[in-house]
Amino acid sequence: MLAGKLFSGKHALVTGGGSGIGAAIAHALAAEGASVSLVGRRAAPLEAMAKELSKELPKASAIVADITSGTECKAMVETARAAHGPIDIVIANAGMAASAPAAKIDAAHWQQMIGVNLTGAFNTVQAALADVTRHPGGRIVFVASTAGLKGYPYVAAYVAAKHGVVGLMRALAVELAPKGTTVNAVCPGFTDTPLLAGAVDTIVSKTGRDAEASRAELAKDNPHGRLITPEEVAQTVLYLCAPSSGSVNGQAIAVTGGPV
Numbered sequence: 001m002l003a004g005k006l007f008s009g010k011h012a013l014v015t016g017g018g019s020g021i022g023a024a025i026a027h028a029l030a031a032e033g034a035s036v037s038l039v040g041r042r043a044a045p046l047e048a049m050a051k052e053l054s055k056e057l058p059k060a061s062a063i064v065a066d067i068t069s070g071t072e073c074k075a076m077v078e079t080a081r082a083a084h085g086p087i088d089i090v091i092a093n094a095g096m097a098a099s100a101p102a103a104k105i106d107a108a109h110w111q112q113m114i115g116v117n118l119t120g121a122f123n124t125v126q127a128a129l130a131d132v133t134r135h136p137g138g139r140i141v142f143v144a145s146t147a148g149l150k151g152y153p154y155v156a157a158y159v160a161a162k163h164g165v166v167g168l169m170r171a172l173a174v175e176l177a178p179k180g181t182t183v184n185a186v187c188p189g190f191t192d193t194p195l196l197a198g199a200v201d202t203i204v205s206k207t208g209r210d211a212e213a214s215r216a217e218l219a220k221d222n223p224h225g226r227l228i229t230p231e232e233v234a235q236t237v238l239y240l241c242a243p244s245s246g247s248v249n250g251q252a253i254a255v256t257g258g259p260v
Helices: 020-031 043-053 070-084 107-132 156-179 194-207 211-219 230-241
Strands: 011-015 035-040 060-064 089-092 139-143 182-188 252-255
Touching: 011 020, 011 070, 011 107, 020 035, 020 043, 020 089, 020 139, 020 230, 035 043, 035 070, 043 060, 060 070, 070 107, 089 107, 107 139, 107 156, 139 156, 139 230, 156 182, 156 252, 182 230, 230 252
Parallel strands: 011 035, 011 089, 035 060, 089 139, 139 182, 182 252
Antiparallel strands: none
16 A cells, blocks of 8 residues: 555654644655654644544554653653654654743743743654664754744744754754764744744734734735745655655755745
């Protein structure tokens, strides 16, 4: 059934895999034959996604873990390995965003943004390093953001964290290149996900603007004037994970409809 699939026999771990970009990436990888371990903090969406993937590929499982904890990430990898064997592909996608003027960012806000978006990404990858580097061809992809390539107002902590993710990616790309493992990042612009829906709700509550106008305002930041789809991000991830992309390493690829 899986003959000729791009990732037949491969095991991919996807954090934040229950919805949005993570779910789209999981679908794309599974469609190409990968076994998929879906990770997140909420069991229900992960289990629903694993059930959906298993209709075509009976090798998808849900793992509840808090990626801000190094201990939980180690347990996450052990659980994934027990279900599907060693991990070949790591997609560090889990993240969250919160906004506030810089003068009003408190320690809790700062630590949460850094903890989930940067420390969580590092914990995820570090826990899986022994697996993904065990032979040439391992793939690590961080889902960062255009916020990792430029600045945005009122999200200083989020921007700092995503810039950190891009820096982490570049450091690991150099360190792991001799092992034949590639490390890259995709940097989507404003994307039609539950995370964006939360941003729209915030704009509506603070400005009184209606939801559709708020979405349109965010879409204007993308050069082509529309929101990115999760599937567009997923296809970029597939390209980076493909065997033919072994010389694409240390790159932060913007998925935003134009130059950043």
